[in-house]
Amino acid sequence: MDKELPTPLSPRKGRGALSNPESRYSATVREPIDDGWSPEERSPLRTTVTREVAKGILSRNASPDIPFELSLNPYRGCEHGCIYCYARPSHAYLGLSPGLDFESRLFVKPDAAALLRKALAREGHVPTPIALGANTDPYQPIERQWRITRQVLEVLHECRHPLSLTTKSALVERDLDLLAALAAQRLVQVLISITTLDRSLARILEPRAAAPQRRLETVRRLSEAGIPVTVLMAPIIPALTDNEIETLLTQAAEAGAHGAGYVMLRLPLELEGLFREWLESHLPLRAQHVLARLRDIHGGTIYRSQFGLRQSGTGAYADLIRQRFRLALKRTGLNRRPIVLDSSQFRPPTGGPVQLDLF
Template identity: 55%
Template sequence: MNSVPGNRLPPPVARKGRGACSNERSRFESWRREREPAPPPDDEADAPAPTRTTVWMKQARSIISANDSPDIPFDASINPYQGCEHGCIYCYARPSHAYIGLSPGLDFETQVQAKANAAELLEKTLSARGYRPKLIVLGGNTDPYQPAERELGITRSVLEVLERFRHPVSVTTKSGLVLRDADILARMARQGLARVYVSVTSLRNETMRSLEPRASAPARRLAAIRGLHEAGVPVGVLVAPVIPAITDIEMEAILEQAAAAGAKSAAWILLRLPREVAGLFEEWLQAHYPQRARHVLSLLAQMRGGRLYDPEFGTRMSGTGVFADLLRQRFELACRRHGLNRERQPLRTDLFSVPAAAGAQLDLFGG
C-alpha cells in the first residue's frame, strides 16, 4: 500500500514493540486487506492493542538451503526459524512468509515457525554418503538468536552438531544472546571452524526501538562483539542496512565502536526493499518520520536507478550513483582508519569428519 504524502488515508499507526504497521495479505491469496480511513488515535489509550507472538513447532523436511546468487559469499545456510520476532521493518526475509500463506507484515514477526528437528536433520544430512563440506552460514535469512531461541535452544543444538562434525560455520545475528554459545564457538574457532558477524544498524536506542523493536539494544551488540573477541572467536560487524537520511550518518561511529570492542572485519549493505517490504517500509516512514519520508525515498531512488528497489546482482547490495559512491568511500576510509578488513583467514573444511556414533549405520553397510 502506498502511503507517501498526498495519500488521503491518515498516517499509519505505529504499534508498540512491532516494526510493521499493517498486516497486508500474502501475494498468493485471492482476497485483500485494506486499511479503513479511520482517524488517527488521539492518545495512547486509542493505540492498537499489543500483538502477541505465537511460535509454532514445525517438522522441517530439509535444513540446509542452497544459494546460487553470485553476489552472496556463501553457498549454504541454515535458518532455524521462519519469521522473526525482532520485527526489523526492512527485513528482506519478510516476503518469504507469503509462501506459507501468512502476511509479510505483522504475521512475519508474530507468527514464527521453529524447526524443532533442525539438529536431527542436520546430523542426517552431514552423515549422508557423498556429502562435501562447505561453509554454512547460520542466520542468512532470519536471526538464529531471536527471542524464542532463549528457551528452545534450536540454534545451540545445530552448533553442537556442527562442532561434532568439525564443520565450518559463520553466524550472523543482531542479538546479544549469541554470547550464550561462546563456549561452542570458541572451541570451534580454535580449530579455524567458526566466526561471527554482529549486525549494528544504529547506535541510537530511540531509532532502534522502532526500526528493530525486539532486537538487542546497540550496547548489548557491542558487548557481544567484545565478549566473543575475548573468548577468541573471530568477530566482525555488519553495518546493515544503511538507510539514507536516517542511519547513514552513523557509519563511521559504528565502525569505530565495533573495532574498539574487538571486531576485525566489517561489511555494509544498502537498504533493500524487495516485494512487500517497500510498502511496509513506506508505512513505517509515515508513522515514525513523516517529515523526512519523501527525502529518504528520493535518496534511495537515486541509488537504485530511479526505483525503490533494483534486484540487479552486483549492485543490489550497494547501489549506484553519487550518493552510493560516497557511502562506499566513507566505509573504506573508516575501515582503514580503524584497522578493519586487513586480513581474514578462510574457515577450514579439511577437518570435517563423520563422528563414529553418527556413522555407525554407514559402517554397518561398508560406508
C-alpha cells in the same frame, strides 16, 4: 511518481510493522476503514509459535553476490521485528503477511539438528561453510526456550564443520563455550549486525533486538574469547543512518571487531509498502528524503533486484558511501586480514545409523 500514503497508521508497542497486508499470493485484499465514530480497540498482539515438520534443513544458494553456498535457518519469521528485514516477503510462501504476521507468527524446526546430522552423513557432502542466520536471526527470543541453534552448533562442533553465524542478539553469548571451541579450530566466524548507534532510532527500527551498545558489548565478549567477529552495518539507510558510518566502525574496532561490512537498504516486494508506512508514521518529515536517496542508488526506482547492484547500488551517492566506508576501514584497521575457515577437518557424524534417502 510515488504513491501517496493515507493518514499514518498507529504503531504497536514492541512491533516494527504497522499493518498486516495480504501477501502477493492472496486472492483478496482487505483494507481497514475508519468511519470516525469510535476508535478501534486493538488487543495486544501476541506471538504464536508453530512446529514445522521439515524434510530438509540445508538450503543451497545460487546468488553470485552472497558469500556462501549453504545456509541453515532454525526459524521462520523473526520476533525482533526489524522493519527493514529483507526476509519479510518470505512469509508469503506460508500464506501469511510479511507485515505483523512475520514478527508474531513464528515457526520452529525442532528436528533441525537431526536433519543436519543426516545431511552431513550423506556420502559426497562437501564441507563448505554453513551460514546460520542468513534469513532470520538464529538467536531471536524464542531460542531461549527452544535451543535449536545450540543443538545445531553441537552437531557442527562434533563434525568439525565450518560455519558463519549472523545475529543481532546478545543471546549468542550463551554459547560462548561452543563458539570458542570452534574458533580455536578455525571453524567459525560471527557477524554482529548493528544498524545504528542511536538508541531511540533502534527502538522503533528494530524494536525487540538488543540495544546497539549491548551489541557492541557482545562484540567485545566474543572477541575476548578468541572468536573472530565482523560487524555488519546492515542495512545502511540513506539519509537516516549513513551519517554514522565512521563512528560505528570506530566503536566496532575499539570493541575488538576483526572486520566490518555493509549492505544498502533493500526493499523487495511487500517490504517497500511496509517501510513506507513506517517512515510516514515515525519520521514523516524525513520520509521523502529517504525515498529520494533510495531512488538515487537504484537508477530512479526504489529497488533493483539485479545481482551485484541490489546490495550496494550505483551512482554518485552509492559511490560516496563506498568511499567513506573504505576510508573508515583503513583508518580503524578493520579487514586487514581475511578470516579463512578450515574445511579440511570435517568428519562425518557418528553415534548410530543414519537413515539415508531411498531416492
